[in-house]
Amino acid sequence: TIWLFKHRRVRFLHETGLAMIYGLIVGVILRYGTPATSGHDKSLSCTQEDRAFSTLLVNVSGKFFEYTLKGEISPGKINSVEQNDMLRKVTFDPEVFFNILLPPIIFHAGYSLKKRHFFRNLGSILAYVFLGTAVSCFIIGNLMYGVVKLMKLVGQLSDKFYYTDCLFFGAIISATDP
Structure with missing residues (x-):
């Protein structure tokens, strides 16, 4: 559709509007096209409490990290993120965004800017x-x-x-x- 927008100008529809329409269509397909699952037909046994319910395996630059869901964290432990190893791993540091993720975005925007338009x-x-x-x-x-x-x-x-x-x-x- 980007190619179509470049070659045939459609005045009444912008690219972002079309992206929103695509999102609505995909959402409708996912909502009504997939069978509904009920959580009532699944039974969990309380005898296997020592087993991890959910495990996430992440590959970061050739190293594998395993994250395990241990359960709900009490409100008293949420305030002490520095002491809790699990909370420190899942908490997104804003310095990572501003110092690592944002500069390439700004650099790309400046690098791809057309001199004539500027x-x-x-x-x-x-x-x-x-x-x-x-x-x-x-x-x-x-x-x-x-x-x-x-x-x-x-x-x-x-x-x-x-x-x-x-x-x-x-x-x-x-x-x-x-």
Whole structure:
């Protein structure tokens, strides 16, 4: 369908809309095309409690890791992820996403960008960058100034905070990703 969209323009349907329609069709086929299974006809024996109910075998760069479902974790153990070996393995570290997974995505997006399209839209890109950063700077600065005033009224802040300090903070925060 991508080839068809490239050669024959369909104005009323976008690629993402067609992808959603494909997803709905696949969902309907899976829902109504597969036989329904009932969990009542299966019986489990409580005598085999020492046996693992579910095991997942993962191959990562030639090394095999086995994960076993041991049961429900009590709420008291969830807070101590560092001490629990199983929770540490299944918890997704956001640093992995930001430092390992995200840079290749950004690199590919920049590498596959057509120079002609970029330079054709350079004026609007720069307008959005400068105007967006300036507006964001003032909005964040004013919000922070309101928070500082509220903290002074409550009695949580005793030092002097000026409006320019809040604008400096807004400029630093706004300029990180124009």
